[in-house]
Amino acid sequence: MPNYCNRCDAKQYHEDGSCTFENKTKSHDLRAELTRQRKNGEFVDVVVEVAGREFPCHRAVLAVTPYFQTMFSSNLAESKAKVITLHDIDSGSFSKILDFVYTGEILIGKDDVQDILQAAHMLQVEEVLECCQRFIENNLCASNCVGVMLLADMYGLCDLKTTARRKAMFQISEVGQSEEFLSLSTQQLLDLLGDKELGVEKEDDVVLSVMRWLDHEPESRKTEVSRILPVICLSRVRVSVLEKLEVHPAIQESPECLAKVTATKEGHFSGSPQLMADTGREEAGRKPSCWITDDLAIIIGGWKAVTKERYSQNPTPPVPLRSIICMDIDRDQCYHVTDIPTPIVGCMSVASAGRYLYMTGGRASSSLHPDPGGSNTPSKQAFLYDFATDTWTRLPDMPRGRAGHQSAIVDGKLYLVGGETASTLFNMFSMECFDIKAEAWIQPPKVPAIIPSPNLKVIACGGKLVLIQGIKKKSRFCVHALDVKTQRWTYASRYVEAEDFDADFRATAVGNKVHFCVDMRMYSDVYNYDVDKETPSIEEKQNTQDVKKELHIVHAVCDRRKRYVKGQKGIINTISRKTYKLLVGQFRSFYHYGSGHTELILPFALFGHGFLATKKSRVGWFCRDQLATVEKEKELHDLLTYYYPSSDDDY
Known part of the structure; x- marks a missing residue:
């Protein structure tokens, strides 16, 4: 007698001494036997007719599906009929579903998945519905996700609809070109x-x-x-x-x-x-996606910074950038905007009023260029560039040459601040003023006594010209603000815990407040200066009623700065966009850098350039069709991507 106990896959003993034996292969054998009987017409007791094709079956096997179980247990004629006719169903799909009921296996292809899905939905075979969903999900693409979304909605397949909708949302540009989109x-x-x-x-x-x-x-x-x-x-x-x-x-x-x-x-x-x-965008409709910004970084002129390694091999003067380029923050792509119409290619300043860029001053050669006879004096030239129409206009020359300065436009007037002038190289805070409407240089306002400092930011905010300094020796932020209408200056200062003001000094204006900080990489506390206060002060706490929950500051920075030759001041090789979140506390609320940091590598490192962080919608970005891209140079990419820093490297 065969020992069946040895064939059992599992056995379980009970308290009364009895034992349950289980042979897991028996169910497979049963499926195989029933399938053989169906194909040979043995012991079948019902025929299902679909589209003129007959399928002999076992009534008991069909009854495992809710559809046939309900049919056979009802008082309808089909419950005892020898032949059952199904309508509105494909015979090939029914054949595959019938195979699945008998064997647990089904072959699904791109050509018949929708027919099988329809049949499975009608016959209430949930396992086949799940198989169809998985197959469709694995073959989702931009050209079919709209059709899948509509199909899933028709059959109430919520998970599939959600997946297809997500696909359509994240590839809407490609989806919009599909034929299904039109339906x-x-x-x-x-x-x-x-x-x-x-x-x-x-x-x-x-x-x-x-x-x-x-x-x-x-x-x-x-x-x-x-x-x-x-x-x-x-x-x-x-x-x-x-x-x-x-x-x-x-x-x-x-x-x-x-x-x-x-x-x-x-x-x-x-x-x-x-x-x-x-355009009505604030009142209704879809806002831009959270990862899409309006930020644009514009860079004017300068020279390509030279690394120590390259300079030791080829000690030639840096190559000038004789053009305006811009970095699209969303696309991580740099574009060529236009060429500069002057041999003065560096140490210029740039300010914007709407779509117009005002480029002033500068030098013809860098600090690393030989300067025989002192010919590299600051320039008096001034230009107006129309970003929207790509046209240049020469403005009247400045009263004196100026280079390395900053500029801002307030109340229709262009102010030039600091830098080196042709008259004296040490007058850091002299000013010039250009009346834009009159197209003439006018008498500038008197400048108060200001401690010279290389850490200077000039920003227009709320009808005020705001000068922000980071004074390293005193570890203080100092703010001088000029009311351009009354010509009155105000002053405020504050001690800050900053090790190095040269590292990354950031500032931006939002509404009637100027926000600024020194980036510490691990943390950054943001200070604000309210230009509307009668007694202005530099505050760390924020009034939660009139500030945004997030603050974004775009800035140009330099990584691996010690890898470059000395004397190239203000090198940049990366555009940084940081997000500062408003932390609301019981006693005070303040901006703090926590997460949301984007760093975009420039095509090449630069120094002696003009930099402007602006908005696409303000500067006329959308007036221009696709600009030519500027490809990234391999040297900088390798330096920032693959280089392993030593302990003395400065980030």
């Missing part, structure tokens, strides 16, 4: 484009996709444009695309929409700071 209803389109998490890198793609959608059924959809336009971030659409939208028939037939598109286009050219509000 969306108005409400489905609004739900997708109006989602706050929509991953849009270029709003141009959204507009072009919407125009494709409108053109697919022009007569029925032209009236929907007034509902769709508010969910588009028009303020982030390039003028060339807005011009296409402006002449679209659906926009032309809606005076309200036409006025909104036209106003946005004109706002780009004017560089209006109210552009976001003017």
Whole structure:
């Protein structure tokens, strides 16, 4: 007699001495036997007819599915019928589902997954539904995710719908070019484009996709444009695309929409700071994604910084950058904006008023260039650059040459502060003033006694010209503010715990407050100066009623600075964007650097440049079509990416 106990996979003894034996292969053998009987027509007791094709089956096996179990246990005629006919189902799909019921295996392909899904949904075979969902998820792409989203919604597959929707949201640019995108209803389109998490890198793609959608059924959809336009971030659409939208028939037939598109286009050219509000973006619609910013870093001229290693091998003067470049923070891409129309290529200052950049002063050669006969004197030249139209205008020469200075525009006047002048190299805080409307240099305001310091930031804020100094010897922040209307100066100072003001001195203006700090890498406490206070002071605490929860400061910094030749002052090789969060406490609230740090490597290291942190919507960025990219040089990339620092390296 065969010893069946030895074939058991498991056994369990009980308290009464009895034992339960389990043979796990028995269920597999049973499935195999039932499958053999079905194929040979043995002991079958019902035939299922689908689309003219007959499937002999065992009634008991079919009853494991809720659909047939309900059928066989009811008082309907099918409960005892020898032949059951199913309608609205594909015979091939039923065959595969029947194989699954008998064997637990099913073959699903791209050509039949939807038919199998439909059949499984009708027959209530949950296991097959799950298999179809997994198969579809594994084959999701930009070209089919909209169709999958609609399919999942039809069959109530919430998880699949969520996955497909997420795919569509994060690849909306590619999704907008698919054929399935055109089949969306108005409400489905609004739900997708109006989602706050929509991953849009270029709003141009959204507009072009919407125009494709409108053109697919022009007569029925032209009236929907007034509902769709508010969910588009028009303020982030390039003028060339807005011009296409402006002449679209659906926009032309809606005076309200036409006025909104036209106003946005004109706002780009004017560089209006109210552009976001003017286009209705603040009141309703989708805001830009949290990872999409309006920040733009502009760099004018300078010289390519030389490392000690390169200089030891080839001690030649640094190469000048005879152009304006800019770093798109969102795309981590540097672009060539325009060439500089003068041999003066470095130590210039730049300030902006809307789409206009004012470039002043500078030098023809760097500190590492030979200067026979003292010919490298500060320049008097001044230029106006129109970012939107890519045109230069020569302005009247400055009263005296100036280099290495800073500048800001307040109340229609351009102020130049500090730097070296042609008259004396030590007059750090002399000033010049240019009346923009009159196009003339006028008498500058008197400058109070200020301790010379290389750590100077000049910022326009609330009708005031604000000069911020970090005085290393006294470990103090000092602020001098000029009310340009009354010509009155105010002063405030504060002790700060900063080891090195040269490391990373950051400042920005938001509303009527100037925020500034010295970055310590591990921590950074942000101070603020309220220009509207009668008795201004430098404060660390914040009034939570009138400040933002997050503060973003874009700055140019230098990593591995000790790897470069000395004498190249103010080297930058990285654009840094840091986020400072407002910490609200019981006794005080303050900004503190915690997380949210973006560092973008420049194409090459520079010194003697002009730097401006601005906003795309203000400077006319969207008036220009795609600019030429500036490729990153391998030397800098390797230095910052692969170099292992020594203990004396300065970060």
